[in-house]
Amino acid sequence: MSATVGLRARAQRKNSYDVVIVGAGILGCALAAAFGKQGRHVLLLERDLSEPDRIVGELLQPGDCLEGIDAIKVFGYECIYHGERVTIGYPKDSDGKAPEGRSFHHGKFIMKLREAARKTPNVTIVETTVRDVIKNEATAQILGVVCKQKGSEFEEHYFAALTVSADGYASNFRKKCINKKPQVRSNFVGLELIDAVLPAPGHGHVIMGNNPPVLIYQIGTHETRALVDMPKMPSAAEGGVKSHLMNVVLPDLPLCVQPSFRKALEADRFPSMPNSFLPASTNKTPGMILLGDAMNMRHPLTGGGMTVAFNDVVLVTALLSPENVPDLEDTEAVLRQMSRFHWDRKGLTSVINILAQALYSLFAANDDRLRTLQKGCFKYFQMGGQCVDGPVGLLAGIIRQPMVLFYHFFAVAFYSIYVMFVSRSPTKWLFTFVDSFAVFYKACVVLFPYIYSEVKS
Numbered sequence: 257m258s259a260t261v262g263l264r265a266r267a268q269r270k271n272s273y274d275v276v277i278v279g280a281g282i283l284g285c286a287l288a289a290a291f292g293k294q295g296r297h298v299l300l301l302e303r304d305l306s307e308p309d310r311i312v313g314e315l316l317q318p319g320d321c322l323e324g325i326d327a328i329k330v331f332g333y334e335c336i337y338h339g340e341r342v343t344i345g346y347p348k349d350s351d352g353k354a355p356e357g358r359s360f361h362h363g364k365f366i367m368k369l370r371e372a373a374r375k376t377p378n379v380t381i382v383e384t385t386v387r388d389v390i391k392n393e394a395t396a397q398i399l400g401v402v403c404k405q406k407g408s409e410f411e412e413h414y415f416a417a418l419t420v421s422a423d424g425y426a427s428n429f430r431k432k433c434i435n436k437k438p439q440v441r442s443n444f445v446g447l448e449l450i451d452a453v454l455p456a457p458g459h460g461h462v463i464m465g466n467n468p469p470v471l472i473y474q475i476g477t478h479e480t481r482a483l484v485d486m487p488k489m490p491s492a493a494e495g496g497v498k499s500h501l502m503n504v505v506l507p508d509l510p511l512c513v514q515p516s517f518r519k520a521l522e523a524d525r526f527p528s529m530p531n532s533f534l535p536a537s538t539n540k541t542p543g544m545i546l547l548g549d550a551m552n553m554r555h556p557l558t559g560g561g562m563t564v565a566f567n568d569v570v571l572v573t574a575l576l577s578p579e580n581v582p583d584l585e586d587t588e589a590v591l592r593q594m595s596r597f598h599w600d601r602k603g604l605t606s607v608i609n610i611l612a613q614a615l616y617s618l619f620a621a622n623d624d625r626l627r628t629l630q631k632g633c634f635k636y637f638q639m640g641g642q643c644v645d646g647p648v649g650l651l652a653g654i655i656r657q658p659m660v661l662f663y664h665f666f667a668v669a670f671y672s673i674y675v676m677f678v679s680r681s682p683t684k685w686l687f688t689f690v691d692s693f694a695v696f697y698k699a700c701v702v703l704f705p706y707i708y709s710e711v712k713s
Contacts, residue, residue: 273299274584276401276416278386279423280305282313283548283565285369287420290573292379296584299414300373301403305383307363311446311483311527314365314475315460315559317346317357317652325364326476330357332648334456336463336510337634343456344637346652347645355654357559359460359473359481384412389419389432389544397587398432398543417584418576419544425532427550433541438532438553442468442487442620445497445528452480452516460559462619464630465508469557469619472513482517485531485557485620497526531555533613535709536605539594542587547572552605555616560608563653567604571597603656606710610703611651611661617702625698628691632672643667662703669699 275291277284280302288300317330331354332345348354373379384403390413391398400415421429425438452472454461460473468485475481490500502521509517536552539545548565575593576584584590621630636643646664649655673692680688 271400271413272415273297273380274416275299275418275420276301276414277420277422278401278429279421279548279550280370280373280381281308281366281422281424281548282369282562283569284420284422285366285373286566286569287422287547287572288373288379288381289369289376290569292373292376294573294577296378296578298379299416300379300381301384301386301401301414302370302381303383303385305370305381307367309527310362310529311444311481312529312556313362313562314481315357315359315473316365316562317559325360325368327358327360327365328474328476329458330359330460330473331458332460334454334459334461335634335637336455336461337631338465339510340634340638341455342634342637342644343459344644344648347649347654355652357652359475361475361479386423386428387411389429390415396542398541417543418590421544421546421550422548423550425530425549425553427546429544430546430550433539433544433546434537436534436537438530438534440530440532441555441616442485442531443489443528444471444483444531444556445486445489445501445526447482447484447501447517447520447523447526448475449480449482449513449516449520451478453512454480455510455512462557463509464619464634467504467508469616470505470509471557480516482513482520483556485616486528487620487622489528497528498524501526529556531557531616535609535712536598536601538598540591542591545572545590545594552609554609554612556612557616557619558608558612558651560612560651560653564601564605564608567653568597568601571601575600602710603658604653606658607650607656607661608653610658610706610710611647613706614665614702615651623698625695626702628676628695629669629672629699629702632675633668635675636668636671665703666699669696672699 274296276299277288278301280300284300288298291298335342335344346354374381384405386401386403388402389398390400390402398419401419403412421427463470468487471483473481484505490496506514506517532553534553547568575597581589581593618630618633621627646660650661673695677688
């Protein structure tokens with residue numbers, strides 16, 4: 257139940273901070289450190305500070321070097337379509353140097369971020385469960401949070417000028433700010449392969465065959481992550497997850513990967529994660545903002561989540577810096593800056609969000625029109641040059657121009673139609689001409705709803 261207190265009472269209590277952040281994940285830790293360096297007093301709250309065990313959030317591209325966690329250099333992607341391969345490297349800059357990404361164990365990276373946040377001046381980290389927000393019922397202002405530590409019989413109240421919900425895809429506080437619910441189109445089932453032999457070491461692999469896509473990328477010297485997309489989790493009557501992985505997924509994998517994949521199946525541990533889509537909303541709740549997956553999600557197929565998170569941290573801390581908002585209790589000023597944040601982030605996030613959803617639709621093609629676009633997309637990549645540099649620059653956050661995304665997507669659509677014509681006999685071109693309209697229409701149906709979701713406030 258929400259507590260009701262006066263706004264000015266916050267400054268008179270000992271548990272009072274400039275910013276309270278709920279969730280010590282990737283965004284929460286980075287945001288705490290950034291605010292702390294600005295001189296803001298920050299409280300970072302996390303239910304469990306032990307090393308997390310997750311199967312996503314393991315590829316930062318392009319990224320700086322991550323020392324001490326056995327991070328693996330990543331130079332791009334290897335796209336495999338029914339056994340055919342094409343290498344998609346990160347685009348080189350004007351000096352001819354290509355950026356590098358890093359892949360790693362998610363938990364190890366999180367622990368490094370928490371260590372960095374803990375060492376930042378003005379930042380306090382507390383392990384506790386946040387149970388509710390403190391709200392002024394008369395003004396709807398959020399004044400802080402109510403917590404309870406494990407083993408304690410008593411609740412703790414923490415007050416803040418600004419409360420940040422950064423508690424991830426299953427946020428308990430999203431509903432305090434918006435009415436939107438994430439749309440789940442599929443799940444990733446994760447396996448950890450040991451000493452896997454990859455077709456292209458140093459690359460993330462996207463494997464397309466007769467089934468939804470499989471992602472494979474190295475996360476340590478000996479460990480490799482395999483993420484299997486499942487639009488529908490197999491039931492016990494269908495043999496369950498293990499049977500599906502063995503009998504349906506395994507035969508589609510490159511032969512060099514199959515032994516380590518088969519060995520991983522013996523562990524009989526298959527953690528899963530929902531692949532969600534949640535368009536961003538303008539933060540309008542006085543005293544509280546949503547960030548990270550609590551606010552905005554896209555399919556993790558393209559590995560853009562952390563790129564978005566770190567970009568959002570840079571924008572938010574700049575817009576809410578002491579120079580721009582001296583007092584975070586100035587709610588009107590904070591909300592004005594958060595309105596700017598919603599639109600300023602679009603140059604990057606709209607590209608990554610739309611591309612992730614659109615590519616997933618193609619890579620998980622479940623009808624003939626989408627399969628035509630899927631094949632055309634692969635053939636487009638095979639042409640190399642800008643047909644590769646443009647798309648990979650978009651998904652890596654290097655190119656931040658939505659019109660470039662629009663151009664490449666419809667270039668793929670028209671090229672798919674061309675591939676369809678040349679693969680059929682001229683005697684069938686009349687039917688192919690009719691099919692080409694259906695393919696183009698399907699491309700529009702895939703792309704335009706996501707564009708619309710980005711232009712809404």
